[in-house]
Amino acid sequence: MTFKKYLVLAGVTVFSTLGDSLLARGMKEVGGVSLHNVSGLLFAILNPWVAIGILLLLAFFASYMSALSWADLTYVLPATSLSYVLVALIGRIGFHEEISPIRWLGIACIAAGVGIVAAGPSLTPARHHDRSEGLSQEAKS
């Protein structure tokens, strides 16, 4: 794991958090979308918050794809889960929501999970094996 790779993981975390938050804010402005009014979803994209949110989620997608190319899914997902902590902090700072003691406990759990998985290997040995197998199969064909 190089510094650059940690930076990509941080990008996954931050882009997904900001994207989700802006999307939520935009959807609150757009209002309820019902099954009878699916076209409302198309117009939702015209809302600037929704549009910027979608752009940020695209940035998230690019960094997520990059991370998945050199790390296991079961490493990337927990390692980037600090985004839920960020959502809570944005909720507190941006929307003045209270963070109860139970929610702080949840934040502690997530932080512990992130620490535990990040301290371990990002790629399990089984995967190298799989990849060399795949390559040799491709070489044969």
Place this chain on the structure above:
Amino acid sequence: MIWESMIGQSVIGEIVIGQSVNELYAWAAIGVITLAATTGDVLLAHSMRRVGDVGELWRTSGLFSVVGRILTTPTFFLGVMAMGVAFYSLLFGLSWGNLSLVVPASASLTFVANALAARIFLHERVGRRRWLAALLVGAGVILMAL
């Protein structure tokens, strides 16, 4: 008086029913999000495993070859479609339920479902460390929703 109280009760009843129907919709959306997101994650991880380290590829053969290689991987498109389903379900879910319910509930379920699916379909070695991390994060996300 009797009519008034009956009308009052029926109005309250409708409000309660309306709320629980919305909650039911929100949980249905959470179920669809979890299923679609797990399918998408596994398919995307599978396609990127075939592509190989994007950073290395970029250095050795340039950005275009990276993009070309990703776009010629069939499971990538299936994964993107599944993610699209998850994304639109999230939009629906957010209009029915709160951000603080829909996002954490679907996320924590997705963490556990993904650990299982990665083990079964991607043959990742999900050891004690990975399981502990997935469960801690899943539990933490639920605690944050309380």
